[in-house]
Amino acid sequence: MTDQVLLSRTAESLYWLARYVERADSTARLIEMGYRMAMLPGSRSAYEWRSVAAAAGCLDRFEDPEGITEAAIVRTLILDNDNPSSIRTCLERARANGRSVRTALTMQLWEVLNDGWRKLELMDSNEVLRDLPGVLDWVKLRGATIRGASTSTMLRNDNYLFLGLGGYIERADMTLRLLDVKSYLLLPEMDVVGGGRDHHQWTSVLHATSAVRAYHHVYRGDYSPWNIADFLILNARFPRSVAFSYSKIEKSLAMLSETYGGEEHACHATAREAVRQLKHLQMGEIFRQGLHEFVRSTIGTTRRLNSEIYEAYHF
């Protein structure tokens, strides 16, 4: 009997299942960031919501991009069936993917994918608006439960590795896009001693990645754009940082290569090189190159990696 092979279609479904779950999770965090910022005195909520929509890559889905309201965010980023990046669509597609490759999942993973997805299906705008924090918490919990079921019950074979790969590619992309939208806040020339920079603006970025407490552990409350950028890009211990995500991508690819008798492809070289660079980079160099340029270029690398994975595994 030959080893059980993995159909490309199954691998692709698993990869996207994980991407959708991660996207739903990250989008919920972005919305949470907007929600907090919009409540602060002196803030212009339309402005805050605009950066949420931009970081989610959905700005063009809003009729009035300069006048986005919380209700519009709920409609478009949480509930919109026509928006492939809305939370509802992401959870529904994750479940549909899981259903189509059911035998590649453990019973527990299928049950958690299948179990709570209906709740959002049945909610309307008003219900969500009545308890936005509650709904966002629920979404984050779904993400955690699905990931938990996967890591605690799945055999560490290629199925599992494709799930991991999808999740971390999406995470890297989401963190980079957040940085892209907020990069103007993180430039060192903004860091004027005694200047009027709004501290809340910087911490908003940390809120979006659930990094507030973790950041404190590392920097002890010393907020500066330099440290925040460093935390989100280079800190290899913070699970939503670019460096962490890339290191996981590289490890997943290395294990896939091992599983497949040592076969390597362009994606392996790309991932290895990216990890090497991130390991040796310092924030100073990034700022010299230009933070915005660095973020854009890394977004490009992530997209290229996605294509290379497609090619390598015959998706």
Next chain:
Amino acid sequence: MVEGRQTGNSMFDEMSGSDGIVRVPYARIAKWIDAVGSDRLKQRSAEAEAIFRRIGITFAVYGEGGDPERLIPFDLVPRVFSAGEWGHLDRGIQQRARALNAFLYDVYHRGEILKAGIVPEQLVYQNAAFVPAMVGVEPPGRVYSHIVGIDIVRTGESSFQVLEDNCRTPSGVSYMLENREIMMRMFPELFAGGAVQPVDSYADHLLRTLEEVAPPACKQDPNIVVLTPGAFNSAYYEHSFLADLMGVTLVEANDLFVDEGRVWMRTTRGPQVVDVIYRRIDDDYIDPLAFRPDSLLGVPGLFDVYRAGGVTLCSAPGAGVADDKSIYIFVPQMIEFYLGETPILENVPTWRCSEADQCAHVLDKLDEVVVKEVHGSGGYGMLIGPKSTEEERATYAERIRRNPSEFIAQPTLDLSTVPAMDGDGIGPRHVDLRPYCLVGKQMRLVPGGLTRVALRKGSLVVNSSQGGGVKDTWVLTS
């Protein structure tokens, strides 16, 4: 499908016989029913349903609105055969499966049974399931139907008859396996002492069967796949269940392609050759270049590869000629013609409305017989004479007169009953049996099969699509 008439006295109940005394094979069950009591059994029924739901063993009915995640009701009371009773059935089933395959080989080659005038030519060559492109093809082992589901009814202590044959894709074996799993989990005490013959070797037997029919082009361990239309098919659960048990890949048409005379599947390590395809897709849909061009469920070029010996398809295209209701009538003669043996299992006497004198008889006795469409399935489109109104009979008679060759009729049968959960307690319900006979280089038959039960009191219809249920089927070790 099962038809019968509740005649009270003459009805044979498998547990209490015709005289009310518990028959030997049911001794343990009878004691168990008494000891547990019907209230407790009802509770445990609900438990069983919850388990099935969690596992997701569902059955969606084609063309109906309503719940696509419907369950087939499972009745807790097993149906039991003694080893001796089963031995008789086993021999009869294998004999019939051999004859059906011999018939298929014959009609796609020299057609001797047609030349001998035993089976009318037009029933074969004009049969919708006949595939002219199969003439002359040599399937591995000369096997066309690798899984033969022979539906059997019982009308008395020792009288069993074949209701119909299924040579294409008989389904339901996953229920046979899961029913036993659930019973063993919920009532381990019933199986103590190894009293019941196990059925869990089915998947293993199926795998061996598929391996044995590897195509001539295969030069190493055959790569076997199960081909499914996909997750929206009503029997999808069974497709994935069997693939899982056998440890083979479940594929859809898009995962496969034809190249250089072989079939390949798209894997993460590149294309891998496929040798044997257990296909759960109808002939019409398996290859848009050979059959229906609008099919999105098939693989272009698959049929040509099959004919050239590059892949084996189980069942072979064109196997449906043998399970046609109009051909059914001739199966006992096939047994004599090809095997030189006396049929061990009889057919139910059948009238063909295509013959004027038989048709007249049927129309005359419409209130006594059961009439079926030759090309129907699932128990639809039939008339159960004794249960019909005069108006229904009149309408149906018109249909017969307009197109007589589309109908056959059989007498109503006094079908056996087995105790089943009944709302309030336990009562007799009509049953049939579908065993699954595997045909490769050798024949393999797992003891028992799927017992289908008509759940409504007095009902004669066991098809799951019309409200029937299933039971665990036991063959005792002695």
